Amino acid sequence: MIRWYRGRLAARVFRPFVLVAVLAAIGCLPPLAAADDHFGIPQVKFINERIAVGWEDAGIQPSAPATDGEWCRRIHLDVIGRIPTSDELQRFLANTSPSKRPELVARLLGDEYVDEYARNWTDVWTTVLIGRDVANERVSRPGMRQYLRRAFSKNKPYDRFMEELVTATGATANRKDIDGFNGATNFLSGKLEEMGVENAVQATAKTAQIFLGLQVQCTQCHNHPFNKGKQNQFWEMNAFFRQTRALRRFDGSRDVQWVELVDEDWAGEGGNPEEAELYYELRNGLMKVAYPVFVDGTEISKSGYLPGTMEDGTPYGAHRRKELAKLIKASPYFPKAIVNRVWSHFLGYGFTKPVDDLGEHNPPSHPELLDGLAERFREQSFDLKELVRWIVLSRPYSLSSRAVAANAKDDPALGEKPKFSHFYLRQMQAEQLYESLLTATQADKTQRAEEAAKKKDQWLSQFVIAFGTDEGDDATTFNGSIPQVLMMFNGDLIKQATSTGKGGFLDAVATSGASAKAKIDTLYIAALSRKPSAKEVATANAILKARGGDVVGALQDIWWAVLNSNEFIINH
Numbered sequence: 199m200i201r202w203y204r205g206r207l208a209a210r211v212f213r214p215f216v217l218v219a220v221l222a223a224i225g226c227l228p229p230l231a232a233a234d235d236h237f238g239i240p241q242v243k244f245i246n247e248r249i250a251v252g253w254e255d256a257g258i259q260p261s262a263p264a265t266d267g268e269w270c271r272r273i274h275l276d277v278i279g280r281i282p283t284s285d286e287l288q289r290f291l292a293n294t295s296p297s298k299r300p301e302l303v304a305r306l307l308g309d310e311y312v313d314e315y316a317r318n319w320t321d322v323w324t325t326v327l328i329g330r331d332v333a334n335e336r337v338s339r340p341g342m343r344q345y346l347r348r349a350f351s352k353n354k355p356y357d358r359f360m361e362e363l364v365t366a367t368g369a370t371a372n373r374k375d376i377d378g379f380n381g382a383t384n385f386l387s388g389k390l391e392e393m394g395v396e397n398a399v400q401a402t403a404k405t406a407q408i409f410l411g412l413q414v415q416c417t418q419c420h421n422h423p424f425n426k427g428k429q430n431q432f433w434e435m436n437a438f439f440r441q442t443r444a445l446r447r448f449d450g451s452r453d454v455q456w457v458e459l460v461d462e463d464w465a466g467e468g469g470n471p472e473e474a475e476l477y478y479e480l481r482n483g484l485m486k487v488a489y490p491v492f493v494d495g496t497e498i499s500k501s502g503y504l505p506g507t508m509e510d511g512t513p514y515g516a517h518r519r520k521e522l523a524k525l526i527k528a529s530p531y532f533p534k535a536i537v538n539r540v541w542s543h544f545l546g547y548g549f550t551k552p553v554d555d556l557g558e559h560n561p562p563s564h565p566e567l568l569d570g571l572a573e574r575f576r577e578q579s580f581d582l583k584e585l586v587r588w589i590v591l592s593r594p595y596s597l598s599s600r601a602v603a604a605n606a607k608d609d610p611a612l613g614e615k616p617k618f619s620h621f622y623l624r625q626m627q628a629e630q631l632y633e634s635l636l637t638a639t640q641a642d643k644t645q646r647a648e649e650a651a652k653k654k655d656q657w658l659s660q661f662v663i664a665f666g667t668d669e670g671d672d673a674t675t676f677n678g679s680i681p682q683v684l685m686m687f688n689g690d691l692i693k694q695a696t697s698t699g700k701g702g703f704l705d706a707v708a709t710s711g712a713s714a715k716a717k718i719d720t721l722y723i724a725a726l727s728r729k730p731s732a733k734e735v736a737t738a739n740a741i742l743k744a745r746g747g748d749v750v751g752a753l754q755d756i757w758w759a760v761l762n763s764n765e766f767i768i769n770h
Contacts (some may be wrong), residue, residue, distance in 0.1 A: 237300045237591055241574050241584075245592040248567035252617055259604035261597045261620035266291055268598065268770065269299070271727035273590055275626065275769050276544050277306045279318030280633035283640075284723050303590055307583045316350040321629040322543065323350075326408060327363070327385045330628075330658055335454040336388040336444060338370040338381075343651055345381025356536055356580035360409050361523040369447075371456035376447075383459040390444040390459075398439035406435060409526050411535030411556035412493060433478040434491035438522040440464050440476060441504065461517065464502035474502025490518055492525040531556060533572035537585065538562070541571075544589045546622035546769075547610045563615040594618035599770040624769050628658050631767060632691070638725045638761065639695040639703045657691060696758045698750050704757060708750045714742060717753060725760045 236243035253260060264272065270290045274282040282290070290302055305311065323346050324330075328337050349359055368380030370387045389400035403415035414432050441464045449455040466474030468487075475487045489500045503515030526532050534556060542548035549562035562568045571588070578584045589595060597620050601608070605619035616622070626634065632654055698704050703724075707717050718738045722730040730738065742752040760766060 236593075237297065239300075239588065239591060241571070241588040242591045244570055244574070245567065245588060245594070248564055248570065249592070249594050249618055252564055252567075253619055256608075256617050258608060258617060258619050259602070260593070261600055261602050261605060263596050264598045264621065266298075267727050269596060270302070272595075272621070272769060273302065273306065275630055275634070277303075277318070277586065277590065278311055278314040279321060279630050280314070280637045281725075282727060283637055284720065287723060287727050299596075300591060303587055307587060312351055316347045318629075318633075319350045320346040321627075325629075326539075327404075328388065334388045336370070336391075336446070336457045337384050338372075338387075338456060339384075339655065340651070341370050341372050341379065341381040342384035343381075344372060345384070350582075353581065353583050356575075356582050357527045357532075358580075360526060360532070364405060364409070364523045364526065365517075365519045367459050367461060369456050369458050373456070375449075376456060378458070380459075383457070386439075386442070387444050387457040387459055390439065390442060398436055398442070401439045401442075402432065402436040405522075405526075406493070407554045409535060410493065410529060410531040411538060411550075411554050412531060413552070413555045414493075429478065429480070430486065430488060431491075431493060433476060433486075433488035435493060437476055437488050437490040438518045440466075440474070441502065441518050461504060461519070463504055463515075466502050471502040473500040475500070490521070492522070492529075493531075494525075494529065496525055498525075530572070533575045533580070534568055536582075537568060537571045537575055540582070540585055541589060544586075544595055545616070545618055546624045547616040547618075549616075551610070563617070595621070597621050599623050621770065626767050626769055629654070630769075632657055634766075635691055635695050635761070638766075640706075640724075692758070692761060695761060696754050698754055704750065704753055708753055714739070714749070717749070718756065721753065721757050721760055725757075725766050726763075 236246055263269075267287065270287055271281055274280060274286070290298065293301075295301065307315065320343050324339065324342055327346075328334070328339070328342055345362075349362075354362075362382045363385040366380050366382035366386065368378040368383050369376045370379075370381070370383050372379045372381065385404075386401050389404055390398050399415075403413075406412045406414045414435060441461050443460050443462055445458045445460060446454045447456050447458055463471060464474050465471045467476050468474075473489070475489060477485050477487055479485055489497070491497045498518065498521045499516040501515050505513065505515045505517055507513050535554065538548040538550060538553055538556065542553045547553075549564050549568045550556055550560050556562070571585075574588075575581075575585050597618075599621040601620045605617070608614065608617040608619045610616040610622065696704065698708075707720050710717065710720075712720070715735065718735060719729050722728060722734070738752070738756050741755055742749065745752040745755075
């Protein structure tokens, strides 16, 4: 009987989200701020104006504003990586101030949530920089996480963040018996060697892709067939990494224990450090020579020597990676790439698709907005929290996810360029789901950060495909596939979340002394940030009746179904 009722309730709740989302406003206050209110922030006003021009040009109208409950859930997910607690939601809904939204943003970006903010963006950037694959022996995930947590806790300026990652030297692992630990080295430590040869192909591709928004990997072997990318540009970019080596350290074991990233004089493949060249092969078999030249054509010294001084005081040599970091920072692509990436994180789509493929061959949906935000971000000293503030307080971010007839064609999933006339539904990231399950069930999260991260990695590993893509990425099956559905229905985390053990979440709700209606309300608010509809309450009461008054068992069935609903796992 339990399985039958769970199946019936899951079928009711696990229906297309658009149907259940109509009920999301129950128990929530309407938005207080006007739809075009920019809260006195000029950058927010700029976003609203440029997006409105796009709506006008396309002849579409935006959806209504999201309810306070929807917006509160959305911003907690996107900024700190989890749904709000019941107390956080109720406090926000009870606030009658017209500035309640910027006040909540300020709190989420401030000291009160600094640890959770850092944890969320550490998750995001760990995936960007080194992927979810935990099997790479040349990368220390704890070391990478430690660096990222500190960077986001301090709100390190993005240009310095990039520079530290691109130029890092030292040991990848943080151990008492290792000198020179530098967690930033983990970005490049696994990307300098391919097939046993240190040719920095992955370092070249990922650095350009992440920090410039340029996909140069296709030009490794030939000129790009669809854009202006040339084979020589890939190898000229690659030359910046040829002074760098990733030294494997074994510590008396046959297995690699850590990697040390060092910079050394490089004699070039021709053996002449004065003009240290590398060779690459054209498709017709001819060999060409390359020296360090940036994507905009800027050349640096051809010398393979690191900076030094001759006996007569004459300086010589160049630190190629440091020169590369300076050129990246000065490039107009640098702020545009991060603005595009952060916008995509919050709005579901960037101004280009893929988000890390800028250039004339792939024009953005809103070029003036992208350029203008990039310029303002540079003027703001590359402050990531300020960029986040501008985006989450903008009008497109505040819209309902329910499309209307006037914007029904605004669907990037069908290949259309996004107009951002409504909030695009998207599934939670695996990390967000994990943290949200812990939040909804009030599970104990008092363990140390590294212990919690290790436990999370073990849970996430079930979705990572062991083989990677051509670009060295890991892939994931966390996309609504059968393995994910089975995990949600029967996995250990769900079993723990729906446990009726003494002192657990369900036990506390069942023994609270509240009415049956209040107990059901508690479950829906904890998981979905809203109260149940009348129909959902009626279904719950039918389960309670069928259970013969077994309140704990009925609540367990309801809780299981709610946690397995589309509405719970979707950011809406």
